[in-house]
Amino acid sequence: MSAQRLGLRNRLVSRGSDRFWRSLPLMASLAMLALPLGGCGTGAIWDKFLAKDEDKFNDxxxxxxxxxxxxxxxxxxxxxxxxxxxxxxxxxxxxxxxxxxxxxxxxxxxxxxxxYDSCIGSATRYVTLHPGSPDAAYAQYLIAASHYDQIPDVSRDQGRTEKAIAALEEVIRKYPTSEYANQAKQKLEGARDQLAGKEMDVGRYYMQKRDYTAAINRFKTVVTRYQTTRHVEEALARLTEAYMTIGIVGEAQTAAAVLGHNFPDSRWYKDAYNLVKSGGLEPTENKGSWISKSFKKLGLG
Known part of the structure; x- marks a missing residue:
């Protein structure tokens, strides 16, 4: 090796050696800071930190x-x-x-x-995992009740009411002998009454707009699907009014007659009777009318 290269190497070694010795105090200080972690002074803090992680796995x-x-x-x-x-x-x-x-x-x-959404989630999971459990009927009922308690006002969309009806019918179908089946039946009538109320609300709106055909279709839904609700009396009276207005007097007479036969003390029958009489007619039932047939199906006619 040439003298020139040898001199350069010695200078580099010397510089590296100096740099090493100059860094020793800093390295020693860092070592002193790290040592207490394993000693007595801060060992308790370290132990607590580890204990928190361990607790996550301790059931x-x-x-x-x-x-x-x-x-x-x-x-x-x-x-x-x-x-x-x-x-x-x-x-x-x-x-x-x-x-x-x-x-x-x-x-x-x-x-x-x-x-309610969390209740439906937990109860649905219960029914799925434990369908044969004695408490499955109650879990199914909680699902139905959660939907039922969210039924909106008749002026709003009744999608939640439809869900409530489906869930309540599920309780009755799956657990007919349970105590919750009777409670579901009571709520079911309330939910069906709500849907009937919605139909009546829309029907009255069409009557005000003089769209009698649209109104009749709404009242017809109440008569054919929701006969056991409190709205059926008014629906028959409104049918009498709508049919008289558009000149289909036979259906008007039948609606009034069916109303009087099934609800003789109803104030709605008095209105329907007076309306038919004002046209020089009498409430007369046409057995072939859809109104008469609808009530016959349920044994109400």
Whole structure:
């Protein structure tokens, strides 16, 4: 190696050596900072940090979580917190009997809190996972009740009412002998009454607009589909009015006659009777009319 190259190497080594020795105090300081992590001074802090991660994997007893949920629901009235406890049982112990119970209690807590979508989700999952359970009927009923409690005013879209009717009919069909079937039947009448009310509301609107054909179609829906609701009396009276107005007096007479036969004390019958009489006619039933046939099907005629 030439003297020139040898001199250059020695200078580089010297510079590297100087740089190394100059960095020693800094390295020593860093080492001193790191040492306490394993020692006594900050060991407790490090242990707490690790413990938090370990807790994520330490399952609590299912019965403890379940009872805590019951306490929060019944004593503290904290339904949201109770739901979380019940969901935690299902998460930590998914195949246990406690999980099955907690899933139903979670649905109930959501329902009581007015969180209907979450209730429907939990109850649907319960019915899917435990269709043969004695509590499946109640879970199905919670689904129906959640839809029912969201039925809107007759002036709004009745899609939720349709869902409520379908869910209530499901309770009655699947669990006809359960106590919830009777409750579902009562709610079903209320939901059907709501749909009939919607038809009447639209029918009256068409009457005001003098669109009598459209109005008749709405009242016809009430008579053919919702005969057991409180709106059927008015529907027959409105049919009498609409048919008289457009000159189909035979149907007007039949509507008035069927109304009087089935609801003789109704104030709507008095209106229909007076309307027919004002035209020099009498309420007379045509057995071949769709109105008469509709009532015959249900044994009301």
């Amino acid at each position: 609590e007893p299912a019965d403890k979580l379940y009872n805590e949920g019951l306490y929060l629901m019944n004593k503290e009235k904290d339904l949201k917190a109770a739901s979380k406890k019940f969901e935690e049982v299902d998460r930590q112990h998914p195949y246990s009997d406690w999980a099955r119970k907690s899933l139903l209690m979670s649905a109930y807590s959501f329902y009581q809190a007015g969180d």
